[in-house]
Amino acid sequence: MKNKSLRLIEDVVGNFAKLASIEISDDSIYLEFIDVELGNPKNDHDLSLSMRFAKKPFITIFYDNIWDIDFVSNFDYNNHFLQEDMILEVRKIKFLDFEYLNTFFYNYSKQKDFTKDKEFDIHNIRSDFFCLIEFNDIAIVIGGDEMDFFTPNERIDDDILKELSNQWMMYYLTYHQKRNIIKDPMCEHHPLNR
Numbered sequence: 396m397k398n399k400s401l402r403l404i405e406d407v408v409g410n411f412a413k414l415a416s417i418e419i420s421d422d423s424i425y426l427e428f429i430d431v432e433l434g435n436p437k438n439d440h441d442l443s444l445s446m447r448f449a450k451k452p453f454i455t456i457f458y459d460n461i462w463d464i465d466f467v468s469n470f471d472y473n474n475h476f477l478q479e480d481m482i483l484e485v486r487k488i489k490f491l492d493f494e495y496l497n498t499f500f501y502n503y504s505k506q507k508d509f510t511k512d513k514e515f516d517i518h519n520i521r522s523d524f525f526c527l528i529e530f531n532d533i534a535i536v537i538g539g540d541e542m543d544f545f546t547p548n549e550r551i552d553d554d555i556l557k558e559l560s561n562q563w564m565m566y567y568l569t570y571h572q573k574r575n576i577i578k579d580p581m582c583e584h585h586p587l588n589r
Contacts, residue, residue: 412432423447
């Protein structure tokens, strides 16, 4: 994906989305986000976006309180496997931003790494792609040499992403014409309303 598309994903996930599930499975890591600003809520009941990182994937979780990361307590170290559902509100998401990564080292006192790469070092990321996601009490850095995005129906490329984003924006604009009739929390909390 182009940088422009990655910035668009930052926008559609960063405004209202929630992390709904995480799956670590051998040589890939999946994150699923719900309530993303893609598609038309009237037509697409499930406004979700999945990210997949593969080929030497890693995930590092930054935290202060161990209870904030209880979702990783079921990690199977023998098979390198985890599948957990949760609801975590996304505060901020960034791609390939080393300066933002450096803030995690100061803002959180502890970190936990999950990877099969024996030479992995969060202070010296060598992956082609990585993503930084900050929540209320924790932050996650996830990466790998491959990165893909999916909706429930298809794999997303630059053109599909642009089309889905345009559909959501048309929904948003139509909503504001009818906002006295219906209420949509995603539209009400959109940054354009501020």
